[in-house]
Amino acid sequence: MIKVTIIGSGNVAQHLINVFLASAQIELVQVFARKKESVLHLLDFDKIVTAYTDLKEADLYILAVSDGAISTVSSQLPFVNKLVVHTSGNASITALDDKNRKGVFYPLQTFSKNKPIDFSVIPICLETENPTDFQLIDKVAKSISTAVFTINSQQRKALHVAAVFVNNFTNHLYQIGQDICEEHQIPFGILMPLIQETAQKIKTLSPQDAQTGPARRHDETTIQSHENFLTHDNQILIYKILTQSIQNHGKKL
Amino acid sequence: MIKVTIIGSGNVAQHLINVFLASAQIELVQVFARKKESVLHLLDFDKIVTAYTDLKEADLYILAVSDGAISTVSSQLPFVNKLVVHTSGNASITALDDKNRKGVFYPLQTFSKNKPIDFSVIPICLETENPTDFQLIDKVAKSISTAVFTINSQQRKALHVAAVFVNNFTNHLYQIGQDICEEHQIPFGILMPLIQETAQKIKTLSPQDAQTGPARRHDETTIQSHENFLTHDNQILIYKILTQSIQNHGKKL
Known part of the structure; x- marks a missing residue:
């Protein structure tokens, strides 16, 4: 032992x-x-x-x-x-x-x-x-x-930062989802199957292939309608930044 | 029928x-x-x-x-x-x-x-x-x-926006996690159990109670060390905005 x-x-x-x-x-x-x-x-x-x-x-x-x-x-x-x-x-x-x-x-x-x-x-x-x-x-x-x-220590630090993105920040996006639901008297549970499927999906597809939504398909009408719909400046800012990041991903800037 | x-x-x-x-x-x-x-x-x-x-x-x-x-x-x-x-x-x-x-x-x-x-x-x-x-x-x-x-139509629109946060944006955070792993020659699969657990967790805990990490515990030393470690401006921006959003959540601004 x-x-x-x-x-x-x-x-x-x-x-x-x-x-x-x-x-x-x-x-x-x-x-x-x-x-x-x-x-x-x-x-x-x-x-x-x-x-x-x-x-x-x-x-x-x-x-x-x-x-x-x-x-x-x-x-x-x-x-x-x-x-x-x-x-x-x-x-x-x-x-x-x-x-x-x-x-x-x-x-x-x-x-x-x-x-x-x-x-x-x-x-x-x-x-x-x-x-x-x-x-x-x-x-x-x-x-x-x-x-x-x-x-090694350098890789471990990278992993730790990556973990903040996929764990802490993801959980915060769940939080925003719940906040929006509550504001409109919708049970947060409706989103649960979607949340689980989003996590399950990348077991078989790369995040690149699993990416869907208005940002990915450059659907500017929907993006604009979402930004107009949101009432909290903080949510709008996060919406804009992540939409932009999806649209620029893989591009040399 | x-x-x-x-x-x-x-x-x-x-x-x-x-x-x-x-x-x-x-x-x-x-x-x-x-x-x-x-x-x-x-x-x-x-x-x-x-x-x-x-x-x-x-x-x-x-x-x-x-x-x-x-x-x-x-x-x-x-x-x-x-x-x-x-x-x-x-x-x-x-x-x-x-x-x-x-x-x-x-x-x-x-x-x-x-x-x-x-x-x-x-x-x-x-x-x-x-x-x-x-x-x-x-x-x-x-x-x-x-x-x-x-x-109703208003609630459905709210759900649709919330779905963008918990699905499209979450998947993009997985993407960033993968990008960081690749940059440091780490297999992305190491993060898979954490990703699955993050999604499983909110079946039993609210996002509020499930929130962990340097932003939540106001660990400014770790936050600073993460921001210094990241090399892409876009990743640094998302890191800063989401960290701030976690820290301000629930506060009257």
Whole structure:
């Protein structure tokens, strides 16, 4: 069994605790949390530590903390030359303190509290400074997911930005859809099959081939009628910018 | 059996032909197409007409034509006082010529050629000028879908605009995600589980509660680092506008 300790108690930490507890190949040694209560619903009291000095020997220490805390927390660890990885999409591997061996273990998913997740299909992006360490975190990743990728810091940052577009920004477009429905007393649920089909479609078609709508077919009458129909400046601005972006896509500007 | 004739041969017409041919409650009388070849793979040669004067008696004539053609085509029909409906999300019921009884039969979905669709879950939005006509198209709609709604022209237009946001614009965000991946030699498939989860999530959470990411948590360091990372002005502009929109959402401006 590979001995793993998690440092952190947020969304990512909690999902990792659950999935490691369920894995036959991983022994979850300890979890470091500022307050024991935050993870007490997940594991035994005596496995939770609140002082770095109480951390025991492990093969791998996973820092599931916010980007801004990676540097401080990794420098406060009371041991050297161990394998310490962070779970951030945006932070470089070099954000970790030099006194330990460094790596990244980045699960590319949106984690919400109270929404269970099937970890086995979540892509995990791995990076280490040396090959032996890579073998270890590769084993850990493959024990919980079937989608494990080698991704360097620059690529990981690109992925993180791309994820903001396809996840955070897409969700905001759902929000605008709901706002427009509410304004006109229409149940938002009417749009649900369309939303699901839009996501399903690109499993078999490229976004390029899946693109439909007035912007794509340069239907200026409909575009104008939509812009006139919208009442919020912010919605009109987003409508204009995205319509233009669809129309210019692939063109050399 | 309710006798239905379809006028048009595009995406929507073709999907309707398929689903009506499979329905036990509908008799597809004829299809009007400018060129017989365009629908010959779907139905018998002798059911396809290319002249309005060849149109036979039916209970319902469905105009599945482009928005701009609704007015001309409906005025060219060689009969009066029949029930004629269009299938547009954006056009008003009044776009139809006055000589026949008017209605709207709007299936709210994105139709791609070569991508089969389960019609039974597609919302169909109905509108007529009189209640008897409504009963008829309600029967037709319920024979092919379990999601039938009464939606007036104003609401339908709102739905159509909302659909552009959650479908066309969302697909364009997928496109940008793919562009960023390609630029950094990352397979776009890594983002697929995230895209699917983003769409699945709002089945159980409101877009408001499902919103995550640097914009939502006002993480200005990450936002700045993303904006610096992006190399295309167009992507930077969309990033800025959508980040701002998430941050201002719900505020009185």
